[in-house]
Amino acid sequence: MRYLPLQQADRQAMLAKVGAASIEDLFMDVPEEARLDGPVPGLPNHASEMAVERHMSALAAKNLSAGQAPFFLGAGAYRHHVPATADHIIQRGEFLTAYTPYQPEIAQGTLQVLFEFQTQVARLFGCDVANASMYDGSTACWEAITMARRVTKRGKAILSTGLHPHYVSVANTMARFTGDELVTGAPSLTAETDTQALFDAIDGGTSCVVVQYPDILGRITDLAPIAARAHEKGALLVAVVTEPLALGAIRSPGEMGADIVVGEGQSLGVGLQFGGPYVGLFACKEKFVRQMPGRLTGETVDAEGKRGFVLTLSTREQHIRREKATSNICTSSVLCALAFSVHLTLLGEKGLRALALLNHGLAVQAAERLAKVPGVTLVNETFFNEFTVRLGKEARPIVRKLADEGVLAGVSLGRLYPKESGLADGLIVAVTETVTPEDIEALAAGLEEALA
Structure with a gap:
């Protein structure tokens, strides 16, 4: 199929049909400060395929992925073992x-x-x-x-x-x-x-x-x-x-x-x-x-x-x-x-219940261990495999520090809510079957050091 580019008259006819004076009018719901008036800043106009592959590989190598570190992130997206x-x-x-x-x-x-x-x-x-x-x-x-x-x-x-x-x-x-x-x-x-x-x-x-x-x-x-x-x-x-x-x-x-x-x-x-x-x-x-x-x-x-x-x-x-x-x-x-x-079919009803109980048991272990860390307060009385703790100080810098040390500690409430909400010291910790007792100990030790 041939590519037939539009002429200006074609564009004007379509704009008139939808009642817009210009193409910019189609983006009126996008805040002006979020719109670009030219190429994306910082990106080169062109590069070879090999150069792009090397660059993207170098960027990807900076990621700390879920399987590379003790992982306690949750808040709506969870790491489980997928068969x-x-x-x-x-x-x-x-x-x-x-x-x-x-x-x-x-x-x-x-x-x-x-x-x-x-x-x-x-x-x-x-x-x-x-x-x-x-x-x-x-x-x-x-x-x-x-x-x-x-x-x-x-x-x-x-x-x-x-x-x-x-x-x-x-x-x-x-x-x-x-x-x-x-x-x-x-x-x-x-x-x-x-x-x-x-x-x-x-x-x-x-x-x-x-x-x-x-x-x-x-x-x-x-x-x-x-x-x-x-x-x-x-x-x-x-x-x-x-x-x-x-x-x-x-x-x-x-x-x-x-x-x-x-x-x-x-x-x-x-x-x-x-x-x-x-x-x-x-x-x-x-x-x-x-x-x-x-x-x-x-x-x-x-x-x-x-x-x-x-x-x-x-x-x-x-x-x-x-x-x-x-x-x-x-x-x-x-x-x-x-x-x-x-x-879910591979798990079956019994497997689902067993996996759920395994998740809850590990979460209880983690909650009990973290509650012993000076400065950490457990918020929950009830939970499944995820709970919230208060750190007594802003959680986001602590999460970043632990990430730099190879522990993905959880989701800070400061990422999810504005500062005036008073939730900045909250940390959501998720514990699934992929977490080991050694991972829990690494998280506890990291928090002890960060809160000392």
Whole structure:
């Protein structure tokens, strides 16, 4: 196919069609200080392929990757051991190159994978039905808020202070275009979530209450009273799970009355990957299924009575008119969903519970050891494999110092919240099965030295 460059008249015709005076008008929502008026500063105009490879390799060598050091980072993205089988299966040609299965008669393998994935997510979350995956956890959270608006015909969502601030940021960005009112704030470094504040905020105009489980500080909250209060006011409860492995050890949100459960599936089957791609999980009660975003694969029988699979619901904008779509985020992460499903299948129910208990046991060891370090105070009374400590001084410089010494100590709350929030001395520590007792001791020794 030949490349046919546009002429200026072509550009002007397109701009006139969309009502823009210039190309710059298309970027009006990007702050002026963030726009470039020329080439990217510091980059050469050209370089040879070998020179670029050498330069990029040198930059990559400066990284301290997860497998090279004691690793305690979490806060929504977790390092777990992913079986080699998962990577092997997702790289098979029939999965790696598959796209949206518009024609079910020739996409039975992909559709069956999605059906099994949905079944696993629904059982894990304690819900009636799950969709065929979404872009990631943060956008799934926003989709739950818009779904609650469609169900309740209300436009105010109460976001728990324990909800991940990145999820809050995504919701605030999207709410600019929908007019939804979002009520939230920063968490307090206390042993328990302030559920009374949530109760007080719920009123007759509330569409949903969004609660992370476990929350950003690792605290585990009983969702049943929150669900009861929300339902009393005609609102829905949305539970957000960023670490699905936790549900191998604690009750599922659906069991406690959550109407919609969403989350990030990265921790099962998907590596950290420097931030993506990840996979969004979305499940709900059956009575809300027609308002659920994304796609739903269903099981049926063909003309000969043989088991088969079809796309039962496809209410995304690429399938129907945009104004009628239940979702305008058209990316589902099917390859990552397959990795999630393979890992969960290999574990099975017993394996999932065993792995969850292993994670919790190591986290308890780490919490007990760090609590003995002078200057360190454990915030949590409840946690799964992640907890928060206070260091008595700003955590970010300490985290950087330990990273320079080869220990990735955790996520400082100063990275996630503004300075005026009073959370700068907080450190979130995640402990998975990949952590050894020697790693825990290295972290404790590093903190002892840094706080001396």
